[in-house]
Amino acid sequence: MRPRTLSAPIPWLLSSLLISGCALTPDSQSEPEPTLSPAAFEARIGQLEEQIAQSCDRSDTQAANERQQTELLAELRDAGITLRHLRGDIERLEQRRGDDPVLIPAECSGELSETLSSKEMVGRAEWIGLPDVGTYLRARVDSGANTSSLSATDVTRFERDGEDWVRFKLGLNDDDIVVDNVRDEWIERPVERRVRILQAAGSESRPVVSMMMSLGPIRETVEFTLSDRTHLNYPVLLGRRFLMDIAVIDVAENYLHPRPEFPGGRPASEAPEDEINDRDEEEG
Template identity: 65%
Template sequence: MSRPLLYSGVLSLSLLLAGCALPIDSTDSHPVLGADEFTLRMDQLEADLAARCELQQVALSDHSRRQEVLVADVREVGSLLRHLRADVERLERVESEPLVITQECVADELGLANKEVVGRSEWIGLPDVGTYLKARIDSGANTSSLSAQDITRFERDGANWVRFRLGLTQDDVVVDDVREEWIEAPVERRVRIVQASGEESRPVVSLMMTLGPIRESVEFTLNDRTHLNYPVLLGRRFLMDIAVIDVAETYLHERPEFPGGRPADEAAMDEDDRDDEER
């Protein structure tokens, strides 16, 4: 069907409907549109309708975009609420349950996991000498000290050596066979000690020492400690990198056993805890 005929049909139908709705007044005159004017009017109506449809489509697209943003915001809020609820539940569990901090975790954080714990007093062993002795652990002292008497300097193969006996009293617990034995060792160095009575130079020797699972070569200054309660003092140079002190404990490690000495299970009878001060 051609476009003019379609327009004519629409016009006729409109006039017919108008005639049904309104009374016919033969006295009124109605302008009659020509074919060109009608075509122009229809083109204008079609253009207006297309423009309105385009505006409506733009508005619909904008509405869809806003709806998508709103849905994303709602999902984000829901995720935040779920995380917040989980945090609240976790906090409630923490408040209701006792906080347990294991010693291993603390040791790891402080870098102490690979260090041996020792008490403020311990049994040590001197394998090269063949005896055990009581030792006081003192981080305030730099170098360890061993009680010695009759210290005699001599030279061997061009090197400085010392010969000495252990400085012990009758109260000191030791393998009796070594009380009067001479011990010889090369001098590693000498240290200068300043005291109220004046300056003193002491030799330093290196002896193998055991303390529980620890087996190390330890430097000892040699001096007479018979006026003190412990024949051995272990200082910072020994503790460094291998041990830490638990000052609330004593004799955490078993007494080593040597030929001629008493068994380790009898060590408790010989253990006491006194400050390393004059007897």
């Protein structure tokens, strides 16, 4: 058998393939495009964010400095105005040097004036009258005490018409100024209530009675707790319940109101002598 020989078209086909193959092969001389890895991309983004944040911080700091500068300028202007006013006051004072001082009376508000005008002024000690008993007594005015107190001894409880009553005598010393014929008289009053008094030795329950009382132009029914005050200088103490809404205290004064007069008692004209003795007693 005769061997098969390549015909002419085959070498032409090979040549064409070689030529076309060379054309499809990428250029070995061109440079590849640069690429970023994910880590490098994140790092670059972080750098950009940090640069932007620093730029914003600088802007905020600048704005804060501008605000602070504006506030300082405003304070400086205010200080300048105050200084000019002070200089004017100094100049006016220098012009008045050698003249009598000018006193500017304080003005009370109308509301405060009306409130005070509707109340009676009392001193730290006053004469009070007990019209139902028929005597006058010295009283200490004390806003620190809640309920007023009357010196009483021989306090005895009893019942009348189903109600609690007490019978007592005025607790007085020989030096107490009083209408003499009432010293040993029994006084009877219904018990309004009872109050518990806390003391160092313990608590004590005291009866409270209501009695008509006069002090200058004031005439009121006053609640008194009954207790033995013979060891104290004043047989009567007037507390806040009496003072409320009707009186104010001038602690620098004594006996602003005249002593009431009762049958068998001393005339009101002799009260100043008793008041002097009272002041001596207080100072002692």
